[in-house]
Amino acid sequence: MTLPIIIDTDPGQDDAVAILLALASPELEVLGITAVAGNVPLALTEVNARKICELAGKPDVKVYAGAIRPLLHNLVTAEHVHGKTGLDGPVLPEPKMPLQKQHAVDFIIETLMERPAGTVTICTLGPLTNIALALIKDPRISSRIKRIVAMGGGFFEGGNITPTAEFNIYVDPQAARLVLNAGIPFTLVPLDCTHQVLTTKDRVAKFRTMKNNSGPAIASMMDFFERFDAEKYGTDGGPLHDPCVIAWLLHPEFFTSRDVNVSVECESQLTMGMTVVDWWKVTNRKPNATVCRGVNADQLFDLLTERLARMA
Numbered sequence: 001m002t003l004p005i006i007i008d009t010d011p012g013q014d015d016a017v018a019i020l021l022a023l024a025s026p027e028l029e030v031l032g033i034t035a036v037a038g039n040v041p042l043a044l045t046e047v048n049a050r051k052i053c054e055l056a057g058k059p060d061v062k063v064y065a066g067a068i069r070p071l072l073h074n075l076v077t078a079e080h081v082h083g084k085t086g087l088d089g090p091v092l093p094e095p096k097m098p099l100q101k102q103h104a105v106d107f108i109i110e111t112l113m114e115r116p117a118g119t120v121t122i123c124t125l126g127p128l129t130n131i132a133l134a135l136i137k138d139p140r141i142s143s144r145i146k147r148i149v150a151m152g153g154g155f156f157e158g159g160n161i162t163p164t165a166e167f168n169i170y171v172d173p174q175a176a177r178l179v180l181n182a183g184i185p186f187t188l189v190p191l192d193c194t195h196q197v198l199t200t201k202d203r204v205a206k207f208r209t210m211k212n213n214s215g216p217a218i219a220s221m222m223d224f225f226e227r228f229d230a231e232k233y234g235t236d237g238g239p240l241h242d243p244c245v246i247a248w249l250l251h252p253e254f255f256t257s258r259d260v261n262v263s264v265e266c267e268s269q270l271t272m273g274m275t276v277v278d279w280w281k282v283t284n285r286k287p288n289a290t291v292c293r294g295v296n297a298d299q300l301f302d303l304l305t306e307r308l309a310r311m312a
């Protein structure tokens with residue numbers, strides 16, 4: 001029985017690896033990929049999503065463009081991490097596959113209303129703007145989403161775009177607060193987890209030597225993507241954030257987690273976008289997320305390597 005999913009994304013090299021992992025996994029049925037403004041503007045994230053599908057040899061995947069900016073704040077992007085294209089590293093051809101005409105938010109709503117309630121999982125790899133807009137436009141969908149699995153936030157590890165905020169949440173904190181408080185089953189994969197999943201030289205070497213297009217292309221993306229973080233953190237390789245979302249879907253046993261309350265700072269300029277995680281349950285705030293903290297990175301990379309080797 002395959003698990004139908006929608007991937008909401010702002011590619012981004014780590015998004016690319018997550019998308020390839022999903023497309024290479026027969027356990028998952030990718031109903032569509034919805035692009036959102038984040039790492040780079042929407043005009044690039046939607047093109048990058050299509051480039052990744054073509055790299056995977058899957059030009060029939062439906063890609064939709066969504067929000068061009070966050071709900072309230074001006075868009076903050078991350079070219080300093082991902083390069084000006086958002087997918088710097090390999091030179092990938094301009095996509096031939098079409099962008100779907102339907103807006104991503106309408107696709108999300110239509111899919112959730114048409115499919116049996118509680119069957120579709122939404123995997124978010126970027127700011128939560130599209131999901132928040134869908135919930136605002138048609139609140140009925142909140143009871144029809146099986147689960148949201150989101151890369152975002154951080155608590156014990158602090159932030160990566162400010163000292164207290166992780167990028168996906170920081171870009172659109174109001175969207176994150178709205179989605180977290182919508183009563184939808186929610187798994188959060190924060191920096192506390194993804195910072196343990198490092199693109200070490202040995203791991204990237206396995207991608208580089210694959211006898212397909214995807215492996216070497218991903219290795220080239222990792223070479224570019226890690227240069228900023230490896231230097232910042234002084235580590236062998238950078239944290240591979242977004243594939244952790246897909247890996248959790250496929251193998252939740254690779255992770256340790258706790259059901260706790262996650263609140264998002266939307267007022268303070270100093271800590272805007274901070275995910276305040278009540279890990280020790282010192283408040284009476286109701287748990288609203290399964291927050292991952294531990295991960296077996298070796299098992300995750302073994303899965304990733306095995307699945308990427310299957311790709312075109």
Ligand code: RIB
Pocket residue numbers: 010012013014015038039125126127151160166167168241242
């Ligand atoms: O903070 C890391 C997250 O922000 C990842 O999803 C990365 O792709 C960027 O979107």
Ligand code: CA
Pocket residue numbers: 009010011012014015039125126242
């Ligand atoms: Ca991302």
